[in-house]
Amino acid sequence: MNEAALSLRDFNRLFPDEEAARAWFEDSRWPAGPVCPACGSVSDAYWLKSVRRWHCKGCTRQFTVTAGTPMHRTHLPLLVWAQAIYLIIVSSKGISAVKMAEMLGVSYETAWHLGHRIRAMMAERNPQLSGIVEAT
Ligand SMILES: [Zn+2]
Numbered sequence: 001m002n003e004a005a006l007s008l009r010d011f012n013r014l015f016p017d018e019e020a021a022r023a024w025f026e027d028s029r030w031p032a033g034p035v036c037p038a039c040g041s042v043s044d045a046y047w048l049k050s051v052r053r054w055h056c057k058g059c060t061r062q063f064t065v066t067a068g069t070p071m072h073r074t075h076l077p078l079l080v081w082a083q084a085i086y087l088i089i090v091s092s093k094g095i096s097a098v099k100m101a102e103m104l105g106v107s108y109e110t111a112w113h114l115g116h117r118i119r120a121m122m123a124e125r126n127p128q129l130s131g132i133v134e135a136t
Pocket of ligand 1: 036056
């Protein structure tokens, strides 16, 4: 891989907290505003703070930015996903699940699943990863 990764300082500036991570995943997936996976309406939803989900005004379904992606039904904060993606991208020789668990403060099983799904997303060149991979 010859793509440049962000510096750790830039990463931390881009992802200071969970809200920033959510905004980043949403902006990269939905440049024109949230897209309802049920009815396809664009930017016609409002954020429900209490349940942390978008509510579609058209069809009343609720959804999040991970719907229909390998991150679907994740129980992990999006910030941890962003950190895991970053670790994988900057580890040119690969990173073990043991090491990733240690660095992220999650269990080995969680780290293993994160690595597995992120590598799958990288293989299909998921646009959600492009900001971390290509931004300089
Ligand atoms: Zn809808």
